[in-house]
Amino acid sequence: MSEAKIDENHLDESPRGIAIMAAVGVAVGILSGLFGIGGGTVIVPALVWLGLTQRHAAATSMLAIVPTSISGVISYALNGHVDWIAALLVFCGMFVGGQIGSWLLSRLPELVLRWVFVAFLVFVIINQALFVPSRDSAIDLNVATGIEMAVFGIVAGVLAGLLGIGGGAICVPALSILFNASDLIARGTSLLAMFPNAITTSVANVKRGMVHTKAALIIGIIAACITPFGTWLAGIASPSVNTMLFIVYLAALLLRSIFVAWKATKAAQAAKAA
Structure with a gap:
């Protein structure tokens, strides 16, 4: 990221700011291992609070997700909770979708991005509340489900690139609801599918000068070092407890995101009226 871009965003790099980033890394590591997510739902709001725009926070979040997801994949794979073929199929779709999402990220207005993030959180909460996955089920791969996974990956990739998330908040419930994966296999497979997409999307974002490295x-x-602990927590908690915790976390995040988006909307309306 160029110095001009950094100055434009006014990221807080004081000792306080660095400490907050470190704390975010710890939180992301736990959540990534526990829920199979990349952690963008934590990283993006934190970076916006520290001074980045929504656009640059989303792009920076994608790069932070790379080491986090790799650590999570290793932790889940060691316990046999990764479907490698399913992850490859989802990634193929996410690779295409991620490039589209990155392109949209560089062009959509800041206010639109904030409300898209709110809508995304509402969608995920509803899906989590309606379905509790089994711990014993597995993905039944065939030609039809393979095609469906690739198509789903495109949708997940667009949202991941646009919102600065790894895609786990979409992939984990979808793998269980649509493809019958157990809660742990959904988490491990999601993390594996997301990290190549996070790499390719980050490359595109870096070229566009949107990443604060x-x-x-x-x-x-820091998140990568903490993720194995989150994975351990996921293994000892029941699927219903994991689901409930995820819903509580997302609901708190949703309330804050609505408040921030509403304030931005009022500010935009006031500026337009003036």
């Missing part, structure tokens, strides 16, 4: 590395490396 220092912030991404601080958060991502």
